[in-house]
Amino acid sequence: MTSSPPDNGPRVSRDEFDALFENVRTWGRWTPADRGAWNRVTPAHVRRASALVRSGTTVPMALPWNTVPGPDNAKPALHYMSDLGDVEAPEPSCHKDFIGVDYHGKGVSHLDALSHIAYRGQLYDGRAAREEVDAAGARFGAVSSLGPLVTRGVLLDLPKVLGTDWLEPGTAVHAADVHAAERALGVTVGEGDALLLRSGHFRRRAEAGPWNPDLGSAGFHVDAVPLLAERGISLLGGDGDSDVRPSPVEGVHSPVHALALTAMGVPLLDNLDLEPLSAACAAAGRYEFLLVVAPLNVPGGTGSPVNPVAVL
Numbered sequence: 001m002t003s004s005p006p007d008n009g010p011r012v013s014r015d016e017f018d019a020l021f022e023n024v025r026t027w028g029r030w031t032p033a034d035r036g037a038w039n040r041v042t043p044a045h046v047r048r049a050s051a052l053v054r055s056g057t058t059v060p061m062a063l064p065w066n067t068v069p070g071p072d073n074a075k076p077a078l079h080y081m082s083d084l085g086d087v088e089a090p091e092p093s094c095h096k097d098f099i100g101v102d103y104h105g106k107g108v109s110h111l112d113a114l115s116h117i118a119y120r121g122q123l124y125d126g127r128a129a130r131e132e133v134d135a136a137g138a139r140f141g142a143v144s145s146l147g148p149l150v151t152r153g154v155l156l157d158l159p160k161v162l163g164t165d166w167l168e169p170g171t172a173v174h175a176a177d178v179h180a181a182e183r184a185l186g187v188t189v190g191e192g193d194a195l196l197l198r199s200g201h202f203r204r205r206a207e208a209g210p211w212n213p214d215l216g217s218a219g220f221h222v223d224a225v226p227l228l229a230e231r232g233i234s235l236l237g238g239d240g241d242s243d244v245r246p247s248p249v250e251g252v253h254s255p256v257h258a259l260a261l262t263a264m265g266v267p268l269l270d271n272l273d274l275e276p277l278s279a280a281c282a283a284a285g286r287y288e289f290l291l292v293v294a295p296l297n298v299p300g301g302t303g304s305p306v307n308p309v310a311v312l
Helices: 014-024 033-040 043-050 158-162 175-185 201-208 222-231 255-264 275-284
Strands: 058-060 078-084 095-100 110-112 149-157 194-198 235-238 268-270 288-293 303-305 309-311
Touching: 014 222, 014 255, 033 255, 043 149, 043 288, 058 275, 149 158, 149 175, 149 275, 158 175, 158 194, 158 275, 175 222, 194 275, 222 255, 255 268
Parallel strands: 149 194, 194 235, 235 268
Antiparallel strands: 058 309, 078 095, 110 268, 110 303, 149 288, 288 309
């Protein structure tokens, strides 16, 4: 991994990517299939994760609701007041508001359910996307099928490991970087874990200003995915959207999305504010914690805005 200039390579051909897709595919493994890798998390996993709570410090990870357009917020969230105490008869008076959002993008912390991404016309488990998703929503892989997740979370804080403020946009994270981060941080990613990658995205945004992450963002190279598959993760997320951009794969703009969601059945958390969690983990001297993820119960939804919470 380099910081100057950013390196998103090596390049990967479509044939190489398709072979990788087949190598990490878990179709037919679980029932119910549309919970995918969340089936890995058993009550025993939850109990072990709960034992990680020591200080009781809670760290939320959602970005503030962003109603301001910008290069990384092409479809701003909506928020307006619908009652200023002048609609219903007093007493008491009521204050009400409306919120709305097109959340799949770069401006909202959200979870991607398994119906979000199809590759070669297929969703996870080999379901035909055109048969399972239409204008009414998703009949397979909807966020409502997932329910909440409570498991062990692991933060791979790459800037902390490298002694830098952030990874430059376009920097790829490889399997060797995961191994190096585990050694440096004293943590090992295991079965049923939620893996969160901090690139320092939002520290860079705060100090250098916003940019369009579709054109350049730090994230995983596809050559790291076999390691994550081998470890048996249940969830992948970060302060970007997990993909290094530009994509190193010929003809595939979001290859880690395709591998995680469509091949492996691993939901994704995008656009998390991991700066407070980085500070909390450094103060605690450990990079593992109890993680709680409770997406909205939206029948047919392809994901949900979400505010994951780490408990140390």
